[in-house]
Amino acid sequence: MRRYLLATVSLAAMMSATAAQADSIKVGVLATLEGTYTVLGEDGVRGLKTALGEAGNKAGGKDIEVIIQSTDASPDSAVRGARKLVEQDKVDFVIGPLSGSEGIALRDYAKTQPQTTIINGISGAQETTFVDPAPNFFRFNMDGAQWGAGLGEYVFNEKGWKTVATVAEDYSFAYTNFLGFAHGYCKSGGKIVERQWVPLGTKDFGSIIAALPDDVDAIYLGLGGGDAVNFLNQYQQAGGDANLIGGTIMVDGTVLSSKGEAKKALVGTPSSGPQADTWDDPNWQKFVKSYQDAFPPEKRFPSPSLLATGYYNATSAALQCLGKVNGDLSDGHEGFRGCLASLELNAPNGTIKLDGNRQAIGTNFVTEVVEQDDGTLANKMVAKIEGVTQTLGDDEGEFRKLGLPSRDILKCD
Amino acid sequence: MRSFIDRRPVWSLIIFCGVAFLLWMIFSVWPAWLIDLIGRKKVFLNAVFNGVTLGGLYFLVASGFTLIFGLMRNVNLAHGSLYLLGGYVGYWVASTTGFWLLAFPVAFIVVGAVGVFLQIFVFRRMEGDDLRQTLVTIGISIIMADLMLWAFGGDFYNINPPSWLGGPVETFFVTGVKRSSGDLIFMKYPIVRLVIFAAAVVIGVGMWLLLNRTQIGMLIRAGVDDRDMLAATGARIQLVFVGVFAFGAGLAGLAGVVGGTFQTIAPGEDIRFLLASLVVVIVGGMGSITGAAIGALIIGLAEQIGSVYFPTYAVVLTFLIMVVVLAFRPQGLMGRGG
Numbered sequence: 001m002r003r004y005l006l007a008t009v010s011l012a013a014m015m016s017a018t019a020a021q022a023d024s025i026k027v028g029v030l031a032t033l034e035g036t037y038t039v040l041g042e043d044g045v046r047g048l049k050t051a052l053g054e055a056g057n058k059a060g061g062k063d064i065e066v067i068i069q070s071t072d073a074s075p076d077s078a079v080r081g082a083r084k085l086v087e088q089d090k091v092d093f094v095i096g097p098l099s100g101s102e103g104i105a106l107r108d109y110a111k112t113q114p115q116t117t118i119i120n121g122i123s124g125a126q127e128t129t130f131v132d133p134a135p136n137f138f139r140f141n142m143d144g145a146q147w148g149a150g151l152g153e154y155v156f157n158e159k160g161w162k163t164v165a166t167v168a169e170d171y172s173f174a175y176t177n178f179l180g181f182a183h184g185y186c187k188s189g190g191k192i193v194e195r196q197w198v199p200l201g202t203k204d205f206g207s208i209i210a211a212l213p214d215d216v217d218a219i220y221l222g223l224g225g226g227d228a229v230n231f232l233n234q235y236q237q238a239g240g241d242a243n244l245i246g247g248t249i250m251v252d253g254t255v256l257s258s259k260g261e262a263k264k265a266l267v268g269t270p271s272s273g274p275q276a277d278t279w280d281d282p283n284w285q286k287f288v289k290s291y292q293d294a295f296p297p298e299k300r301f302p303s304p305s306l307l308a309t310g311y312y313n314a315t316s317a318a319l320q321c322l323g324k325v326n327g328d329l330s331d332g333h334e335g336f337r338g339c340l341a342s343l344e345l346n347a348p349n350g351t352i353k354l355d356g357n358r359q360a361i362g363t364n365f366v367t368e369v370v371e372q373d374d375g376t377l378a379n380k381m382v383a384k385i386e387g388v389t390q391t392l393g394d395d396e397g398e399f400r401k402l403g404l405p406s407r408d409i410l411k412c413d
Numbered sequence: 414m415r416s417f418i419d420r421r422p423v424w425s426l427i428i429f430c431g432v433a434f435l436l437w438m439i440f441s442v443w444p445a446w447l448i449d450l451i452g453r454k455k456v457f458l459n460a461v462f463n464g465v466t467l468g469g470l471y472f473l474v475a476s477g478f479t480l481i482f483g484l485m486r487n488v489n490l491a492h493g494s495l496y497l498l499g500g501y502v503g504y505w506v507a508s509t510t511g512f513w514l515l516a517f518p519v520a521f522i523v524v525g526a527v528g529v530f531l532q533i534f535v536f537r538r539m540e541g542d543d544l545r546q547t548l549v550t551i552g553i554s555i556i557m558a559d560l561m562l563w564a565f566g567g568d569f570y571n572i573n574p575p576s577w578l579g580g581p582v583e584t585f586f587v588t589g590v591k592r593s594s595g596d597l598i599f600m601k602y603p604i605v606r607l608v609i610f611a612a613a614v615v616i617g618v619g620m621w622l623l624l625n626r627t628q629i630g631m632l633i634r635a636g637v638d639d640r641d642m643l644a645a646t647g648a649r650i651q652l653v654f655v656g657v658f659a660f661g662a663g664l665a666g667l668a669g670v671v672g673g674t675f676q677t678i679a680p681g682e683d684i685r686f687l688l689a690s691l692v693v694v695i696v697g698g699m700g701s702i703t704g705a706a707i708g709a710l711i712i713g714l715a716e717q718i719g720s721v722y723f724p725t726y727a728v729v730l731t732f733l734i735m736v737v738v739l740a741f742r743p744q745g746l747m748g749r750g751g
Binding site: 038039170196197198199201202203204206207208209210211225226229230233234236237238239254255257258259260261262 | 452455456458459460462463464466467504508562566567568569570571572573579580581601602603605606675676677679680681685716717718720721724725727728
C-alpha cells in the first residue's frame with residue numbers, strides 16, 4: 001500500500017513537472033545579493049524585473065518562471081550558484097553573473113554544460129569573451145576597457161590636460177577600465193607620469209593623497225564604492241583641488257548617492273561608461289521611466305545604474321529571441337543561440353550587436369558629473385562614441401600584442 | 414628607566430639612536446641623498462602623521478575592547494557592530510541637528526546603553542562561561558549587522574565636520590625649501606585629523622588617570638587581578654561589570670563617529686574594525702590600556718607607511734607584526750606573563 005502510494009505521488013510529481021516544462025520557460029538568474037556588492041546585485045535584479053514586467057512575464061507564448069540565485073561576487077560562489085540552477089533546478093538558460101571574476105568562472109563552467117546557454121548579466125572582465133570564449137556564453141554588455149573608450153581623447157583634446165597621475169585599485173577590473181582610458185590618452189599624446197595601485201578595500205588614503213605629484217594637470221581615479229567615497233572625503237579634508245578624472249565605477253550611482261558631502265568633490269569630473277543618466281534619447285528616457293514606475297522610490301536608485309541596464313539588456317535580448325523561436329528550445333538551443341548571435345538589440349543605451357566571440361559592440365558615453373536642481377548628482381553626456389569594439393578600434397592582432405590588462409600596460413610617460 | 418639603561422646598555426643605545434634619527438627625519442630639512450633614497454619629505458611626514466592619527470582611531474576602538482576583556486574575560490566579538498552602530502547614530506544626530514559635536518555624547522550614551530542591555534540580559538546569564546559568551550557575541554554581531562543593513566541600507570555614510578574643521582592647516586613642520594626664494598615650505602595637514610588625534614590622547618590620558626588615580630579605578634584593577642577575591646571583599650562587582658561594559662561600548666560608539674568623519678560608515682566596517690582591534694590588542698597585550706595605545710600606534714603607522722612605500726604588501730605588514738609579536742612575546746608587548 002505504502003509503496004503504491006509512493007509510486008503514485010512520484011508519478012504525479014513527474015507529470016506536473018513535465019506539464020510545467022511544456023508551457024513555461026525556466027530562467028535562472030545569478031546576482032550578488034550578499035556581501036559587499038549586495039546593493040549592486042539588487043539593482044541588477046531590478047533591471048531584470050523591469051524587462052520582464054514590460055513583456056508581461058511572457059515570451060513566445062509561454063510564461064517565464066524566474067529562479068534567482070544569490071552569489072557573493074566570488075568565482076566559486078558563482079559556479080556553485082550556476083550548478084544549482086542548471087543541474088538541480090534544470091533551468092533552460094541562465095542570466096548572470098555580475099562581477100568580473102565570476103564571469104570568467106562561468107565561461108569555463110559554460111563549456112562543461114553545452115546543453116544550456118548563459119547570457120552575461122553585467123560582468124565586465126575582458127578575458128571572459130576575449131580569451132578562449134565559450135560557444136554558449138553571450139555578452140550583451142561591453143567590457144571594462146570598452147567602458148573607458150573615448151575618455152582619454154576627451155580630456156586631452158577638450159580639457160587640454162597633458163599630464164596625469166593615477167590612483168587605482170590593484171585588481172583586474174581597475175586595470176581593464178584604466179586600459180580603455182590609457183589607450184586613447186596615450187594615442188592622443190598625453191603622458192601618464194605616475195601610477196599608484198592601492199589594495200582593494202583601502203580606507204585611509206591620507207598618505208597616498210600626500211604622495212600625489214602636484215605638477216600634473218589631472219589625477220585619474222580608478223576606485224569604486226567605499227574606497228572612492230573615502231578617497232574623496234580625505235581629499236577634501238587635505239584641501240586637494242586638482243582636476244579629477246573618474247573611472248567608470250568612480251562616478252556610478254553608489255558613489256553619487258552616498259550620504260554626506262564627500263561626493264561633491266566630483267562635480268565637473270569627466271568620466272566614461274556605458275550610459276549617461278541624463279541622456280535625452282527617447283529610448284533611454286522610456287527605460288528610466290519604466291524602471292521608476294516598476295519600483296517605489298525608496299526601493300530603487302533615482303535612476304537605473306549600469307547594473308540595472310546590463311541585466312535589463314540581457315533579459316530583453318533573451319525575451320526577444322524566445323519570441324522569435326516561439327519559446328521552442330527543443331532543438332538544443334540552436335535557433336535561440338542563432339538569434340542571439342545575430343540580434344541587433346535596440347537597447348536604451350544605444351544599439352548593441354555581438355561580434356564573433358559573442359561579445360557586445362556598443363555605444364560608450366563620455367560624461368561629466370553635474371549637480372541637479374534637487375541637489376543630487378548625475379552624469380551628463382558630453383560625448384558619445386558608437387560602435388566600440390572589444391579591440392577599441394585596433395586591429396585584433398595588434399590589440400592582442402598589448403597583452404592582457406595589468407599594472408604596467410600601455411606606458412606613455 | 415635608570416635600571417633599564419644599566420641592565421641593557423647596548424639596547425638602550427640602539428633605541429636612543431633610532432629615536433634621535435627619527436626626530437631628525439621629522440624636524441630637519443632633508444639633504445638631497447635622502448630624497449633620492451626614499452622620496453620627498455612631505456610624503457614621509459604625511460605618512461607618519463596619518464599613521465599616528467589612524468592609531469588614535471584604532472586606540473579608541475581597541476581600548477574599550479581590551480578593558481572589557483581585562484575585567485570580564487569576555488572576548489566581545491560584537492565590538493565592531495557597536496562601532497558601526499555608533500557611526501550610524503552619529504550620522505543621524507549630526508545630520509538632523511547640524512551639530513557635529515553633539516554626535517559624540519549621543520553616540521556614547523546610546524551605544525553605552527546597548528552595552529548595559531547586553532551585559533544585564535545576555536552576558537550576566539552565562540557568567541564564567543567564556544566560550545559560550547564568545548560564541549553568543551558572534552551571533553549578536555551577525556544579527557546587529559543585518560538589522561543595521563535593514564535600517565540604514567548599504568549606502569556609504571560620511572559624517573560632515575563643521576566648516577571650521579574642514580580643509581587643511583599649516584603646521585610648523587618643514588617639508589622643504591623653495592628653490593627660487595629660499596623660503597621654508599611648511600606642511601599642510603587636515604585640521605579634523607589633528608583634532609581627533611588630540612581627543613584620542615585626552616581620552617587615553619583620562620582613562621589612565623581614572624584607572625590609576627581613583628577609587629573606581631582601583632576597584633576595576635582589583636577586578637582584573639582577581640574578581641572572585643574582589644567580590645568576596647564585598648565590592649558590588651556586578652555594578653562594576655555593567656559600568657565597564659557600558660563605558661567600553663560607549664567608547665566604541667564614540668569611535669564610530671570619529672571613523673565616520675574621516676572614513677566612511679558602511680556594512681562591512683564592523684568586521685574591519687573588529688579585526689583591527691583584535692590585532693591591536695594582540696600586539697599590545699590583552700587587557701592593558703597602555704598596550705592598546707602602543708599597539709594602535711604601531712598598527713596605524715605600519716598601515717600608512719606601508720601604503721606609500723610598499724603598497725602591494727601593506728596588507729601583509731600588519732599581520733607580519735602580529736606574527737613577530739606572537740613568536741617572541743606571546744602575551745603581547747604590555748601583557749602580563751602567564
